[in-house]
Amino acid sequence: MKIAIDKVKRMQVDLSEEEPASHYPSLAEMETAGECSFTAPVRAQVSAVWEYGHVRASGTVASAVRLSCSRCLAEYELPISSEFTIFYTESKGDELDEEVELSDEELISASYTGDEIDLDHEVAEQVMLEVPYKPLCSETCRGLCPQCGADLNVAECGCDRGEINLKMAALKKIKIEK
Numbered sequence: 103m104k105i106a107i108d109k110v111k112r113m114q115v116d117l118s119e120e121e122p123a124s125h126y127p128s129l130a131e132m133e134t135a136g137e138c139s140f141t142a143p144v145r146a147q148v149s150a151v152w153e154y155g156h157v158r159a160s161g162t163v164a165s166a167v168r169l170s171c172s173r174c175l176a177e178y179e180l181p182i183s184s185e186f187t188i189f190y191t192e193s194k195g196d197e198l199d200e201e202v203e204l205s206d207e208e209l210i211s212a213s214y215t216g217d218e219i220d221l222d223h224e225v226a227e228q229v230m231l232e233v234p235y236k237p238l239c240s241e242t243c244r245g246l247c248p249q250c251g252a253d254l255n256v257a258e259c260g261c262d263r264g265e266i267n268l269k270m271a272a273l274k275k276i277k278i279e280k
């Protein structure tokens with residue numbers, strides 16, 4: 103997905119694209135690493151305008167992934183969608199043009215060189231950010247019994263697991279995750 107600079111200087115550019123996740127190297131890598139598998143193509147819509155010497159590109163990305171719950175190992179599917187706004191300024195080429203996250207996390211500042219902006223990297227990045235690092239099939243997933251391996255969401259197995267300690271651990275975890 104590309105924005106031609108000479109075109110966006112004259113008028114608003116609206117783009118929409120649908121590609122398989124494998125089109126994006128970083129997403130293909132996630133699948134190869136077994137982190138998740140994409141069950142829907144990546145749909146991206148972007149509107150770009152020229153303002154005050156930079157390009158403002160805002161849009162949405164959407165897809166869906168199949169994940170394995172980090173507690174009970176069950177597979178589940180998660181729809182993904184995200185909105186973003188990126189300000190592209192032309193690179194002067196004499197310094198490292200790192201991406202800068204502005205104070206508002208929805209706003210991203212980036213740079214471009216040449217006569218077009220390639221949005222693929224940002225599209226893949228936005229999708230990656232939405233894939234949970236520690237997937238949970240549900241907030242209340244009880245996980246597997248550490249003694250016998252039974253799925254505690256299905257039935258209580260009757261093992262003595264020192265429930266009190268487990269609950270304490272779960273509470274601590276919730277606090278950390280917040």
Ligand SMILES: [Zn+2]
Nearest residue numbers: 171174239243
């Ligand atoms: Zn689970």
Ligand SMILES: [Zn+2]
Nearest residue numbers: 247250259261
């Ligand atoms: Zn058990």
